[in-house]
Amino acid sequence: MARHQIEGHTAKAAVRIQQEDFSQDEEIRALRSSSTRMGGIATFIGCARDFSEGRSVSKISFDAYGSMVEAEMKKLHAEAIAKFNLLDARIVHRIGVVDAGEQIVFIAAGAEHRAPALQACQWLIDELKQRVPIWKKEITPEGEAWVTSHP
Amino acid sequence: MIKVMFFGPVAERVGANALQVEFRKGMRLDDLHQQMKGLYPAAFEIVCFTAVNGEHVRDVQSPVADNSEVVFMSKFSGG
Numbered sequence: 001m002a003r004h005q006i007e008g009h010t011a012k013a014a015v016r017i018q019q020e021d022f023s024q025d026e027e028i029r030a031l032r033s034s035s036t037r038m039g040g041i042a043t044f045i046g047c048a049r050d051f052s053e054g055r056s057v058s059k060i061s062f063d064a065y066g067s068m069v070e071a072e073m074k075k076l077h078a079e080a081i082a083k084f085n086l087l088d089a090r091i092v093h094r095i096g097v098v099d100a101g102e103q104i105v106f107i108a109a110g111a112e113h114r115a116p117a118l119q120a121c122q123w124l125i126d127e128l129k130q131r132v133p134i135w136k137k138e139i140t141p142e143g144e145a146w147v148t149s150h151p
Numbered sequence: 152m153i154k155v156m157f158f159g160p161v162a163e164r165v166g167a168n169a170l171q172v173e174f175r176k177g178m179r180l181d182d183l184h185q186q187m188k189g190l191y192p193a194a195f196e197i198v199c200f201t202a203v204n205g206e207h208v209r210d211v212q213s214p215v216a217d218n219s220e221v222v223f224m225s226k227f228s229g230g
Contacts, residue, residue: 134229135159
């Protein structure tokens with residue numbers, strides 16, 4: 001996992017991919033520690049649904065072009081901060097195998113006021129889906145299938 | 152040599168994650184795309200994005216430099 005030093009403590013990077021689950025409390029705490037001017041924080045958590053296109057799904061397996069994922073997510077982070085005048089943001093995406101019901105992706109946007117935080121949060125997850133090279137395979141009792149479109 | 156990489160559904164249809172392709176002088180992205188499409192037509196039915204050295208490239212006429220990393224990708228499904 002990517003880590004960097006902040007004020008002598010080992011902190012998780014604001015933008016990263018990882019196999020293990022994440023803690024939204026930990027992420028929000030890290031976001032809030034970046035500024036005491038933050039008046040609004042909007043978050044989004046994407047989870048693994050246990051049902052898709054008429055069949056039950058037991059697990060989701062993610063493949064990713066790792067180096068490009070990190071580069072694109074860092075660009076999204078910088079663009080969102082500039083576009084919505086955010087104080088900071090967090091983007092965490094899991095890869096590997098995720099069980100149905102588990103968390104997949106976390107987005108948090110922190111701004112002085114609620115409107116830019118909410119708008120940036122939606123923009124970030126929408127752009128992530130369009131621009132970040134990650135692919136999901138649904139594992140069902142009947143077999144496995146790559147998802148080649150997303151509603 | 153050019154390193155061509157595949158992920159997810161494209162890798163499954165190609166049956167490999169990476170291939171080495173000989174570099175030819177004057178090579179353009181479209182030349183490489185057509186060459187790969189000829190070899191793996193089923194995989195290229197779903198290819199809709201290309202990255203060169205980790206950056207999205209939309210101009211198929213872009214020249215490809217020797218030792219580049221080229222990835223032919225299907226629509227993303229992360230998030």
